[in-house]
Amino acid sequence: MTEVGSPRLRSEDARLVTGRTRWTDNMTPAGTLHVAYLRSPIAHARITRVDTEPAKGRPGVVAVLSGADLADEQGSLPCAWVVTEDMRLPEHPPMAVDEVRYVGEPVACVVARDPYAAVDALEEIDVDYEPLPAVVDMEAALEEGADLVHEGLGTNSSYTWVFENGDVDAALRDAPVLIERRYVQQRLIPTAMEPRSVLCVPEGDEFTLYSSTQIPHILRLMLATVTGVPEHRLRVVAPDVGGGFGSKLQVYGEEVIALLLARRLGRPVKWTESRSEGNMTVHHGRDQIQRLTLAAERDGRLRGIKVELLADMGAYLMLVTPGIPLLGAFMYSGVYKMDAYSLTCTGVFTTKMPTDAYRGAGRPEATFAIERLMDELAAELDLDPVEVRRRNWIRHEEFPYDTVAGLTYDSGDYESATERALELFAYDKLRAEQADRRERRDPVQLGIGVSVFTEMCGLAPSRVLGSLSYGAGGWEHASVRVLPSGKVEVVTGTSPHGQGHETAWAQITADRLGVPFEDVRVLHGDTAVSHKGMDTYGSRSLAVGGVALYSACEKVVDKARKVAAHLLEASEQDLEFSGGRFSVRGVEQEGRTIQEVATAAFAAHDLPDGVEPSLDSDATFDPENFSFPHGTHLCAAEVDTETGMVRLRSYVALDDVGKVVNPVIVEGQVHGGLAQGIAQALFEEAVYDAEGNLTTTTMADYLIPTAADLPEFVTERTETPATTNPLGVKGVGEAGTIASTPAVVNAIVDALRPYGVRDVPMPCTPERVWRALRDESPPDLAEPGAGGGLGSAGGAR
Amino acid sequence: MIPASFDYVRPESVDEALEALTDAGEDAKIIAGGQSLMPLLRMRLAMPDTLIDLDRLDSLRDVRDDGDAIVIGALATHHRVLRDPLVRAHAPLLVRATAKVADPAVRHRGTFGGALAHADPASDLPAVAVALDAELLARSARGERRIPAADFFVDWMTSALEPDELLTGIRVPKPGEGWGVHYEKFHRTAQAWAIVGVACAVRRDDGRVGDARVALTNMGPVPVRCRAVEEALAGGAAIRDAAELAAEGTEPPSDLDGSAEYRTHLAAVLTARALAAAAAV
The missing domain is CATH 3.90.1170.50 (Aldehyde oxidase/xanthine dehydrogenase, a/b hammerhead)
Incomplete structure (x- = not known):
């Protein structure tokens, strides 16, 4: 089993x-x-x-x-x-x-x-x-007298959505430390x-x-x-x-x-x-402008965060376009405790392709914001970025925890995950190397990026979706039928498009029913076969659909138990079910396999009263809460200060996705997610010119990385089971994408902090890194009066 | 992504190919490996009336010794160039640069001659041909001529080939003893074109760089020979000082990968690195 x-x-x-x-x-x-x-x-x-x-x-x-x-x-x-x-x-x-x-x-x-x-x-x-007139700039689009995308609406604003908890103005007022930043989440093309x-x-x-x-x-x-x-x-x-990645x-x-x-x-x-x-x-992703203010005490403890978002809707609202930034609204407090939070999000029409869900959908943007701000706070207070996080995160004994953003995190252990990640990364050794390179004024500087994240997965409790005015529920369905020959067909309402459900669902079924893996077939993606379902997105398939499957298996076993008890002339309570076989407790030789029971249920010659023929079942699962995978990602980046080129040297992804059904699939999801998240940090950007022409229409212009462009990933897991579903699973489809973007940018900025660099806009192209270096004077390292310092163009090598 | 319709000709010999070229007139395109032309056809950026496929012209795939030079057949694939013993012995710079062209799949289909005839200044090999003073062998029904690489690249995606001419081979002079070489390709992803590339060969002379040949990729509409750098080095300048002159006379483009200003900066930094690497060999 x-x-x-x-x-x-x-x-x-x-x-x-x-x-x-x-x-x-x-x-x-x-x-x-x-x-x-x-x-x-x-x-x-x-x-x-x-x-x-x-x-x-x-x-x-x-x-x-x-x-x-x-x-x-x-x-x-x-x-x-x-x-x-x-x-x-x-x-x-x-x-x-x-x-x-x-x-x-x-x-x-x-x-x-x-x-x-x-x-x-x-x-x-x-x-x-x-x-x-083309309308390409969100901020300009909201100005008085701006050209309009939809003349009849009289404005380029689609909506303004507000969330408030606690007194943010009070938290910001007189705060000993205020970190104010403007970050741009560039527009991305999903590229399935x-x-x-x-x-x-x-x-x-x-x-x-x-x-x-x-x-x-x-x-x-x-x-x-x-x-x-x-x-x-x-x-x-x-x-x-x-x-698909949401597209x-x-x-x-x-x-x-x-x-x-x-x-x-x-x-x-x-x-x-x-x-x-x-x-x-294909609908695009991201494209937000974030104005952020983080308030903290001098010891680094957070008071609150104020978020003002502009979200580019593009020209029209598609299936869930306006809701995407709001999925991030619940994640701006990240893994941290604070008392006050407000978010205002304005959806803006522009003459561009509409945006909508893209891997992570709102949550990467939020995670980027808080994790970048935590690094900036650490720099401001001259604290180690891990330490400033440690002072603020929810400790493992504090779960379940009601966050300032209105969610209840059921479980997590950020301390253990971070400790293990630091160990795998050889954090102290890399910090020592960083110090050495700074000391030596090496033209290639080393930066270390930290990202401690959580995300809400398992979309979604139907009542929550209802409260957000979403047009449907978030349950999932599965049915299981044990065929007369004893083979098993599983029908799922999820719709895999690369996730490996056929394998993972067969593994769950094989265990629950005690049948060989090879005897299970998983059917999906056809409304004539799978008569109800809510499909696949938002890291929901296992945490919702997998749990529906678990329930359907339990129902099949319950029904089989009734039939087996009848055939064995024993009471249900006296039956044990193990290894796919029902036996009478204490009389092990007396038994029926589940396949034999299926044949008997099909023949229906001798069924107990009230039991319908055929061994099958249906189940739906509507989760009570989201699931909250978390993890700590660490990135080491070498930044060539002469050219601006960034090379990722090492990357550690320590994820906690709860119970793991298939570690190969989890590994694959993490690797792919990292590639996409790193790509946002370094490579990808959908660029529209001032006339509204997309200039990145081919893969020669829209750069996606291949294995040759990525470091070797060190991946490991801690396992803190979700408490809100019987499988203890959380979801893994988006974790890598969400965690990695801030880890990479934090590493780049960390490398360049001695030069006065506080930010590099994404994607951090070599030219942008070079310009960030040129725009800032190098206060810590430059020799007064000396030419050809580290920060100058064309420095010594 | 479907090409517009065209007539297709697949000659069995060079003479047949030349005949086809003459017959087809101005609106013919020659296809060899197709790694650059196929995307242009599919995007309908190129819409030739006639496509002449050189696939059967096996005589143009070989590399031969020609005394003071080697002659590389225009249809030799990048893969072939990388492995050919004559090329490896006499044109190590070409080997280094070819290893940086796109990816293995492209290198198995794409040809040396095609990469030059396409005359894309962002492509790696034109700068190498210019740095090595290669000569391009062009044939037509009218006869054969040798075109120095420096004259071959006329403008952006435009070569000196006449409409009835076929590039049959590339003559690369043997450099003699004592040369170190390097190709410095600066690009954002492994498969991307160079933002700037530097091809160089240097000869150490009494512990310092004397003779040098330097050419740049993607610093203008055609590959650029850096005469100022070469002369400075010949005059005894240090590598770093000479490299500062790399962008002299260039007209770098501004695009999504980098502004002209940034490319100008890169040209100096990368030239210094390339020279240092070549001199260390």
């Missing part, structure tokens, strides 16, 4: 890594038509004319449609999170009709017999635009390995829509609502999906239009994006 915790290699990987599987784009039913989109080349313009006629005459073209042609049936793309009663929620047609508001917005589409004909015909569509792809197959008045999505269940409901196709006539399938937690216009076209043309239609199309029109 040791499947849970064993480092099994993932059973789904052979087909995923070879691509010999059902990616949406791999499926082309007979008669499939292919769709290509003409997209706006201008950030903001009135559409005065769309001439589709020349394109219609091209060979192989079946239909050419503009937004106006679909205006009566395309509806408006949904936003499921109305965060304030007066939130401004503009119409969002899947294909633009009168006006375009970001570069890449669909304007017309071609449907053709092959994808080549479709793309060629795009060149024959003629569109007249009357340019309107598999591009978006959608295929819609009509059968009479019914439709099957295959999509590279994270959310088949939510998508079905939303598509039904938008298009009027009845929910029970629509089946949505997420076949194998190659990554496929969305209802995209291309999905709606695929359904409309299949309905209109009566033939299967397919669309798959190109990478540069994806960079422009």
Whole structure:
């Protein structure tokens, strides 16, 4: 009974890594038509004319449609999170009709017999635009008389959301130490390995829509609502999906239009994006400006924090766009105790691609803010950054702990995690090397970055989501059926897109039912198979869906116990269940395996009264609370003061994700998360120019790191089980992303602190590091009157 | 990401290729490894009427000894260049720089000749060709000519090749004894282009750098030979002082990776490092 915790290699990987599987784009039913989109080349313009006629005459073209042609049936793309009663929620047609508001917005589409004909015909569509002013700067967008993204709204503000607990003004007033900073969370492009792809197959008045999505269940409901196709006539399938990172937690216009076209043309239609199309029109992440004030005593103890956020919504509000920054609102106090907290968040419209969930979704931004501020506080007080954290964090004996941000952290042990991380990192040794390099005025300086974090995972208690005006619940469903032959099928409402649920769920099931791992098959991602579910995002699948599965297994065992007791002519209380076998206590030779019980339950020849045939069960789980993974990450960075180049030398990730079902999967999640979090610190940025053109449309301009660009990761875990679910699990999907960004930037700033550098904006490109050095004088190291000091350009080497 | 339609020709010999070039006129593109051209085709930044595929021209893949020089076939892949004994013996700078080109997959498809003919100033090998005083061998139905590397790169993505000319090989002079070499590539990720690159070869003379050849990647529309640095070194200047002259006469671009000002700074720092590394060999 040791499947849970064993480092099994993932059973789904052979087909995923070879691509010999059902990616949406791999499926082309007979008669499939292919769709290509003409997209706006201008950030903001009135559409005065769309001439589709020349394109219609091209060979192989079946239909050419503009937004106006679909205006009566395309509806408006949904936003499921109305965060304030007066939130401004503009119409969002899947294909633009009168006006375009970001570069890449669909304007017309071609449907053709092959994808080549479709793309060629795009060149024959003629569109007249009357340019309107681009709105690219959030702060300018809120000024009086600013150009408007949506003329009819009269403002570029979508909403202002406020949270207050304790008296922040009092905490800030007369505070012995105030740290005030402005940090920018740059816009990121999620960059899943598999591009978006959608295929819609009509059968009479019914439709099957295959999509590279994270959310088949939510998508079905939303598509039904938008298009009027009845929910029970629509089946949505997420076949194998190659990554999402939140970007496929969305209802995209291309999905709606695929359904409309299949309905209109009566033939299967397919669309798959190109990478540069994806960079422009997959929803983006982050993009916030944070104004922060941290108040503390001279001994480093925190009084409170004041947060003023501007969050770039982009041109429209998509599925959960306005709620993303608010997911971070609960995390600004981090792992620390303080008495006062206020947050004001204003959602701002700009003429850019809308933002929405991206790995971590609000929490990385919050964690970055508090962890950067803690380092700045340490510097201000001349304390070790670990020490200033130690003086403020919630001690292990203080859990459960009600935070100033309104959450109840159920468990945690920051002391043990940090102690072990420091040991693995050889913290003292690196500090000594740092001192030595400073002393020697080495052109390559060493910095150490600390990040002690927690996050709320396991989205989410339905009642909490309700209190936040979110449009749905946060429960999850699972069913388990032991087939007549004794093999087991598990149906989960989660929708894996790289997470390895097929393996982990089979491990949980194998243990609970006492059957071989190989005898368990996990079914998912098809609304005809998995009839209810809330899908996969927010590190929720194991902590919510895994627990539903656990409950379903328990129910199966309970039912099997009844049948077994009947077959063995014993009372249920006298039965033991171990290793997949029921036996009468004290009479071990008398027993029935669960497979035998399944066969008997299937035959139903002799079932106890009140027991229905077939050995199966359903369960849903709605968590009472979030789960709170935590950890301590440490990063050593070498910064070349002559060129600004940053090289990460070592990285320790000490995570506490509670009980671990499969350490290989956890390791993989941590590694991938670190790569993405480090990438925000060093490499990635979606750049719009002043006219609102996205200049990072290819991977030559939007840099994502490969293994060659990353250090070796040292990963280890402490294990403090979650107390709010029977598996003791917390979730691991976002931890690495959340923790690593501030660890890296803290390391860079730490390296350069003697030069007077207090911040480097992200991504910390070599030029930005170099400029940060040039902008500051080197008070600690420069020799008065000497040229060619460490801080000067082109210094000695 | 689907190229516009084009005619496709796959000649079996160099003569056939030249004929195809003449027939196709101005709107033909030659494809070898396709590592630079394919993305341009797919993004429809290049829309040639005719694509001439050199894949069958095996005679252009070899490296041969030509007395005081080696001649590298234009279709030799980067991978081949890295492993060829003649190249390793006589053009170590080329080996160093080639090892820094993109990634193994690209190096197995991409060709030396293609990288030069593409004339992208951000690409590593043009600066190497300029530093080594290589000559590029161009053939057309009209005959063959040798083009010095310094004259070959005319402007951004523009070479001296005439529309009917085919680059068949690159003649790299043997340097003789006593040279140290280095290619310093400064880039943000392993697969990214150089923000600035420095190709250099130096000969130690009585314990100091005498002869030096230095050229820069991505400091202007074409690779830049740093004559000022070379002359300063020949005149006895210290490496650091000579390197300060690296950006003289350059027109560095400003882009997402770095401003012209930053590139100017980098050119000096990286040239000093490259010279020091080469001199240490």
